Amino acid sequence: MNPELRRALAEALLALADDEMILAHRDSEWSGHAPILEEDIAFANIALDEMGHAQLWYRLVAELRDKDPERLPDRLVFRRPASAFRNVRLVELPKGDWAFTIVRQHLFDSIELARLARLAQVGHAPLAQTAAKILNEERYHDRHTRAWMRRLAQGTDESRARIRSALDLAWPKTAQLFLPIPGEERLLEAGVWVGGATLAGAWYAAESGFLGELGLDIEPLPAESEGRDVHTEHLEALLTEMQSVARLEPEAAW
């Protein structure tokens, strides 16, 4: 793989890694506070899976950049400022109430599932293998969040109303997940990526069908223009907390 292609692929995978990492961090905030003990345990599993996925992607980024895969991930997560992160804005929003957490997780997981299913087929073996491994765990997340969406959307008036509010907040932000990433054309030509544009139509059709069954109407995905280098104020606050201990002694082992 030529150097330009490696650089472009590393950037693309960094975006996937940052998505998983920030979402995992938000998910982990529920530990000890979930609505019932069994779901506390279940949701911690989802967070652990997501963090594991982030680690896998960060290691691939390190290999593509000829850096140490045992050291670069920590530097990327614990030393970069908010402006250098490439996650979508959907995942940095605060965890909200349980309805928002479930809606966000469901939307993110179902889009990721669609993307991973394609990435598991690309020509670059390390990428395809990592995608396949992650896909396996994502299938379970999808089963879990769909079951919860179904039950909260059709449970009580209160749960229905909360799901509606959560969807109103999260839905517009899913559009960003389908935007092309910088350098995408080169990657598509080389057959090592799947563009958001390819996924959007099929995903929207399936998702509006699923949500429709639950009595939830959605608008078409809005046009989104701001890229992954633009963040809300929430990311800065998140990172200030997440990096606070590491930054006490930035060069030390912890």
Place this chain on the structure above:
Amino acid sequence: MTDTQWPRYEVFVQERPGRPHQHAGSVHAPDDEIALQNARDVFVRRPECISLWVAPAAAITGVTAQELAERGAAPEAQADGDDHAFEVFAKVEQRGTLIHIGQVAASSAAVALAASRRLADANGALVLWVVPSGRVTRSDEADVAPMFAPASTKAYRDQAFYHVQTALQRMRRSRQP
């Protein structure tokens, strides 16, 4: 509505092919699908598991050998209506847990229990449970990869992931003059 922790479901785990399902504990869940998922999340955080069963605690009828001895021999339960299948679990070792020993056909739980005692007497059952097969929710073959394989990717849950003994020894030696 009074607050609820949801009903209990008993959980049975099959670790390897050829081994019987074993009782692992219970989970609280509002329905069968969530019960199966909760059972996976609570009881399959570490390998091994190839099959998971859950059944509402309320659907299980059980008796202990001590209870039977206490009460004297129970009267033979009357057959009553059509037979359907019951799964039978027995605890056969003092330090063991309930394991799946087979199925009986019976028209009621009481009849099933009586029939199971004959099945289990060869094993010397200390505890017997019967539950209608129709009330048992089971994981699928197709579930093995997404539901159970991920437990193996979390090596950090295994104490062998941490090498503290050697590190402590090394530090101790470095402190010696």
Place this chain on the structure above:
Amino acid sequence: MTDDGRLAEFEARLARGEKIEPGDWMPDEYRRQLIRMISQHAHSEVVGMLPEGGWITRAPNLRRKLVLLAKVQDEGGHGQYLYHAAETLGVTREEMLEALLAGKAKYSSIFNYPAQSWADIGVIGWFVDGAAILNQTMLARCSYGPYARAMLRICAEESFHHKQGIEICLTLAQGTPAQRAMLQDAVDRWWWPTLMMFGPHDSDSPNSPALMRWGIKTRSNDELRQEFVDQTVPQAQAMGVRLPDPELRFDAATGHWRFGEIDWDEFWRVVGGDGPCNRERLEARRQAHDDGRWVREALAAYAARP
């Protein structure tokens, strides 16, 4: 059979090493003691998620973050196994939670202390889980089947909790001056509360005799406490960490580490509800419980649809 006859047969079963299962005859006092003990144990695990859970968002690298989240998840799981064991004795989870949230149920006092720094996370694993393992190993042999089985499962999972704590402390002990100071400060605050975890001297413990007689407790509080000290002092020495007890010294005659007297005033104060974080802990659990009510109701409503 008379109650005396039943009691004699019950105790004969225990003497034969038999396990008591749900449905078996048992003395009311045995049932009562077990419900108290197991539910307290369950509450301890769940409340214990809070001091460490608060540091997941600040864990300083990916390994530490994954491991801490897995540990706290395990603690939830352990609470779950223990609630199950208590439920087999006829108490419901709703009843147990109501008692906890109303401040009527006890849980291990150690969790009423705050986790003030990252080093506290290491020391909690090293001290608190180290102590818990000794207690749990003993309970895995207890006479009540469901409790013994829950403890076996917990013991198998707990050893990584202890080791990850030691691993954190080892890293800090070999780190910068600020890291070593952070570790020493945490040790200074957690040592005595950990020794208090083992409970009062057996002579001052009202529940011990019944528990010993019926095979629930097979080793005394003081025995377990001594074992913990003997196992931990050499580890502290290896790390170059000072334990905050001027009376600590090795007794070659007995092969044990002799240590100073616990501040029993503090012990009883914290047990009685006046520890640094008692109110905070219960408030956090109440909040989670109240915030989650609409969720539990929604899923119950969905399941009840015709």
